[in-house]
Every structure is written in structure tokens, then in C-alpha cells.
Amino acid sequence: MTYLPLYKPKLASAINLYRSEDYQGVKMESWQDVLDLYELIERPEKMAIYDxxxxxxxxxxxxxxxxxxxxxxxxxxxxxxxxxxxxxxxx
Structure with missing residues (x-):
């Protein structure tokens, strides 16, 4: 998997995979990594560059x-x- 799904059950499965092993160069070292990821997904900030x-x-x-x-x-x-x-x- 080279992406993180946004469908929560699939996301939880992907996170479990990343927590259990170094998967394609990605490993979540701590639960804080998981919490940070969920926070980024739950509360995205809008950033637009408009000229x-x-x-x-x-x-x-x-x-x-x-x-x-x-x-x-x-x-x-x-x-x-x-x-x-x-x-x-x-x-």
C-alpha cells in the first residue's frame, strides 16, 4: 500500500500494518504518531495559493x-x- 485510505476501517488496518512493521519505508514508531495522523485527517486546514x-x-x-x-x-x-x-x- 503506498497510500493511506480515508475510510476509517481501512485506515485502521493500514495503521496497524505500519505499527507492526517497517512497510515500504514507513513505520509509525509510537502511538503519538498514530494520534498525530488522525488529527491531520480529522482537522485538515485549508491552504490555497491564489494569484x-x-x-x-x-x-x-x-x-x-x-x-x-x-x-x-x-x-x-x-x-x-x-x-x-x-x-x-x-x-
Whole structure:
């Protein structure tokens, strides 16, 4: 298993496996590890990185595509060019 299932009975089985042995490089050394994991799953924090300028660029180029003024490839290339320029200007 290379993931942790979110279905609680399956998660409990996976945790028992990780507690009993070093499984694919993962071993939970203590019950605190288990409790920490459950806390992360039960109370996820939302983190989003949102750059309004990048979203505006995407919207502008999408509008050009949907208006029939550009192909999807052209719009994607323009988004890439404009976002790359914007990011380099921010550095």
C-alpha cells in the first residue's frame, strides 16, 4: 500500500500494518504518531495559493479561445508565455 485510505476501517488496518512493521519505508514508531495522523485527517486546514493576476491571464486567454479567436494550443501557449513573464517580473 503506498497510500493511506480515508475510510476509517481501512485506515485502521493500514495503521496497524505500519505499527507492526517497517512497510515500504514507513513505520509509525509510537502511538503519538498514530494520534498525530488522525488529527491531520480529522482537522485538515485549508491552504490555497491564489494569484489573482495569474487567474486573470487564464480567464482572458480562455475568453479568446471560446470566442473563436485562438485555438486551444494558441491560448495555452499565450497563458504559458504571459504567466512566465509575470513570474519572472515578480522575482
Amino acid at each position: 489573482e493576476t495569474v487567474v486573470d491571464i487564464i480567464i482572458e486567454e480562455a475568453e479568446e479561445y471560446f470566442a473563436g479567436n485562438r485555438t486551444a494550443e494558441e491560448a495555452a501557449a499565450r497563458v504559458q508565455e504571459r504567466v512566465s513573464l509575470y513570474v519572472s517580473e515578480q522575482s
